[in-house]
Amino acid sequence: MIVEMREVASEEQIQRVSEYLVNKGLDVHRSACARQTLLGVVGTAKAPDVRDVEGLPGVGDVRSISSHFKLAAKAFRPEGTIIELRNGTRIGGDDVFIMAGPCSVESRGQVFSVAEAVARAGARCLRGGAFKPRNSPYSFQGLGERGLKLLREAADTFGLLVVSEVMQIAQIEVMLPYVDILQVGSRNMQNFDLLRALSHVRKPVLLKRGIAATIEELLLGAEYIMAGGNYEVILCERGIRTFEPAVRNTMDIAAIPIVKMLSHLPIVADPSHGTGCRDRVAPMARAAIAAGADGLLVEVHNCPDRALSDGPQSMYPDQFESLVRGLRVVAPAVGRKLA
Amino acid sequence: MIVEMREVASEEQIQRVSEYLVNKGLDVHRSACARQTLLGVVGTAKAPDVRDVEGLPGVGDVRSISSHFKLAAKAFRPEGTIIELRNGTRIGGDDVFIMAGPCSVESRGQVFSVAEAVARAGARCLRGGAFKPRNSPYSFQGLGERGLKLLREAADTFGLLVVSEVMQIAQIEVMLPYVDILQVGSRNMQNFDLLRALSHVRKPVLLKRGIAATIEELLLGAEYIMAGGNYEVILCERGIRTFEPAVRNTMDIAAIPIVKMLSHLPIVADPSHGTGCRDRVAPMARAAIAAGADGLLVEVHNCPDRALSDGPQSMYPDQFESLVRGLRVVAPAVGRKLA
């Protein structure tokens, strides 16, 4: 249920409506729009009758939401969510937000070399895995906290933010000092306990779509994070599994405009995992921006042929530079700009 | 097998190499590149030894092609195919080629109204179904030849070309006087007898990807048409079937750069069938062009709510005009222009 307070509603009226709903056993999430206040009412308790709520002082309109996601629904923040980060970066506004870096952090030399290259090309955030989810128990599993330290140092040196993947609840505390954005990988999109734990963190979460997750399931994953009070969720389309053998995954570019219709959350695209092949990253990156994506997550490696993971889909630094140059031309065509 | 003749090879040498191969029971397809002549050698007979062919006078290089498609392979025409049509339209070059019109031809008023609108907006070709493949035998099956006449008249009135779907061999003769491009629908992409019949026609064929066809199967469908001598094939990505229920189909935008790597044939995108919903057509059309598509096939109806087929995915004329306006900005970003 979304309660739309009148423009002239007083703070006291808003408080009283909130209390009324909390007393019914519900959670109330408050969203300040430009002109009025919206209250998102969620929870497992039975919702009160719409007419009862409409009768409360200061209430303008009351709408029930039929979709299963409530706080993630467009109606909760019709103007769209913009996430602001410490170096002035804004995700979800006019800027195209670019995150780039290696699949895994492998060494100081590697991460500094890549960080310098992607910063120079125009990225605002350094990506890199310290804890790696690998299909085989015998594959390289990441450097752990040492990798996080290297990421942070390299990012600070070149004026970048840091995004890195969290795989389990116990890693959250370890990661917080080092990262600006916590990434949930596609294999964990429905690890509901992890999502719930992240709902109590005060840092943005980048939630990647599961390889066979529907768009509704992705938004329900975001709902888990928001239900605990963390509204800073960035969604990520990274390719789904289909019958087509020519690609590692099939990028569902249409998910971008569909998410924009259903939700207020920003959505970025990961054309590296989405295609699995560096030669296809640039056209798919352009396609994602042309379809309305708020940003990109791109794998770049100083020496892809020797990468410990995801080499074939990692771009060379000069390929990445040329990709960003191309985006500077495409972005204005959809009303966007690159920082 | 691709035989690359030397730049200095004489016409007589080319003829002699051709005869040598024909005498082995093979078909030889000749392709004149800017600087030299290529011979595509195909057929069910056993290919001769590469070294024997390399020894013939005038032969530069001989490559065997491991993919199952030969004439459709990039190597057969590395510079790419450009199809030229009578009103100066070129498909596969720098121009973005736009085909638009109603799903089905329903009446003179409808087709003239839509033709005028799409011509004014910037389309070069009028689309419209006269023979309709419908899942149910009780649905509207099209106006047949009367529909073709209406299409031709409306197109001529507004300076457009005509593309329309052929469903069976017997319709080819009926359609030829009315259409400039023969469309093969996705349900018939593997109707091999129809493809073979179209290989003897001297008009371009627009071959739509089957709903569960791999990219290789699409190129093999083109190969059937080319094997009989008709090289003017335009491929079309129109969405594949996946688990995602939010869309009618999932547009496989990555198929566009992949086809560009594997083949010399032009490829267009159909965002109307690809999404099944008019509100998603514009972002997906932009994405397709940004990913390198040579053109678009778009459903437009003067009154979508009363359309006899595909109403929900047909754009209003003013939506289409706005779509084309947007493409005029995106196209230059990928080195393309709109006529």
Place this chain on the structure above:
Amino acid sequence: MIVEMREVASEEQIQRVSEYLVNKGLDVHRSACARQTLLGVVGTAKAPDVRDVEGLPGVGDVRSISSHFKLAAKAFRPEGTIIELRNGTRIGGDDVFIMAGPCSVESRGQVFSVAEAVARAGARCLRGGAFKPRNSPYSFQGLGERGLKLLREAADTFGLLVVSEVMQIAQIEVMLPYVDILQVGSRNMQNFDLLRALSHVRKPVLLKRGIAATIEELLLGAEYIMAGGNYEVILCERGIRTFEPAVRNTMDIAAIPIVKMLSHLPIVADPSHGTGCRDRVAPMARAAIAAGADGLLVEVHNCPDRALSDGPQSMYPDQFESLVRGLRVVAPAVGRKLA
């Protein structure tokens, strides 16, 4: 609309109801159930008001059918369809109906050898392709009419029926003298003109599910054949396309009980195409029968390693014999028997 005549309705009353509906522009299909007559009313004309039809003499009950398939719907023949063929074979009753033979007819020696083996093992019908739909134009395309003659001779020699694939309308006349069942392949399941032509034939049609066709689309394909008056349609589940790379196709065994709930038509399974690997044919054949299939279509070759098509999925004759032996034990567990 299904009109259920009273048990005591006279022939004259049935005729009058039929005429009433035909005069409204509709087609009436008559089905004689054990105790009463059902009239299936279909067509593109608007259906009359249910209450008007209920008022006609002899009419018991009138039901509208909301599904898109009407004649193929369970309600049209609640007791199930049984197709009887000339050698006493019944498809859709208690017997498990087994069709077996090579993918393609290759030579007299091959087809006689396989026919003898499958007849001895317990098959009632010989399968074999004379016209072959091949993805590549350079693959073996079948022996044509000569292949049909060989099939017929071999089948007659060993007391078998013949099923073979028809790929286009022009082949129907050629095939009729040689075959007992006309097979429509999965690539042609939505070749609506071919289905319509087969609706005027008086021989059973085996309709294979398209590789990405939904169960509803399969039943709509059957509806095309029935709408023209040919009610003898046998459906065939043969695997669908999914993301799983370990198999050529994923057999959708659940389609069997679902078809049994929605339709009165018999359904068989093709575990050879369904798995693409001979070692998996036997367990999937058992699974299909255990799930309620009315029969099987199995590829058997006397020398699979030298087969011109589908070698890896063709069983050796002794494997097939062992498969049938196993089915003789499984069938009674689901109330079925093998002839």
Place this chain on the structure above:
Amino acid sequence: MIVEMREVASEEQIQRVSEYLVNKGLDVHRSACARQTLLGVVGTAKAPDVRDVEGLPGVGDVRSISSHFKLAAKAFRPEGTIIELRNGTRIGGDDVFIMAGPCSVESRGQVFSVAEAVARAGARCLRGGAFKPRNSPYSFQGLGERGLKLLREAADTFGLLVVSEVMQIAQIEVMLPYVDILQVGSRNMQNFDLLRALSHVRKPVLLKRGIAATIEELLLGAEYIMAGGNYEVILCERGIRTFEPAVRNTMDIAAIPIVKMLSHLPIVADPSHGTGCRDRVAPMARAAIAAGADGLLVEVHNCPDRALSDGPQSMYPDQFESLVRGLRVVAPAVGRKLA
């Protein structure tokens, strides 16, 4: 790498080969076959040269394993794994092992009523969720430890084992006193940290296939559990996500014989989640057993219409009884029996 010791190899020789390999930084897993001992050699360190190992005293044969799963591979235990549980139940042998019960534990009355019914019908193990992974944060999330206590009491009363789902590492300790088998749900099949934690537990793990996981990925999940020393893994096919809308999931029955070819681990089927509809559970259960499954996991509820989760796919107790009765006839046809 699999090292096959000679039949006559002494315990000392086996120990020396193990030490040799451990000193190279590898893990050695020992498997006692009927006639000889196999050593499975795994780890991230480089494998030694095959010829060096072959030269060690007592070594018969050395094979490298090309698949990514090693301990889960057929070659590691060619005779197949049989898991023995405390009430004499054996999983993976001739017996068909049936687990049944409600989706969620809801109340004492419910769980005792269902336990009694399924025990009487022939189940050996009670299933029931205490911790529930739900797509929406607002759905019923399970009774937690109280649910586990109820399960245990009901199971003990009626002579059943208990299987229940573990969602996160922290729940393992809580669950161990109550359950005989720990279930990992399909959403957690690639929660590698959870799998690793379960590798140190000494209770069998039931690993459900992810909704879009390939068979290889399922076996790699098992490998994570085995790599830590827990060899008692039971795989479970529960349906995959495809384009077909008529079912919640498409049961991939062919996965059963494929797993049997690739691995020594037992595999069961879950026709309740596999179909999402109680009327299709019985035919699919029969199909799974006919294809070679070692057991079943079935949802049964005393009052499905009031179930807090998965009502539509839960069987009525009498339907379940009739299902098991049917299996008593099918099982012997594939060399199996019901306890």
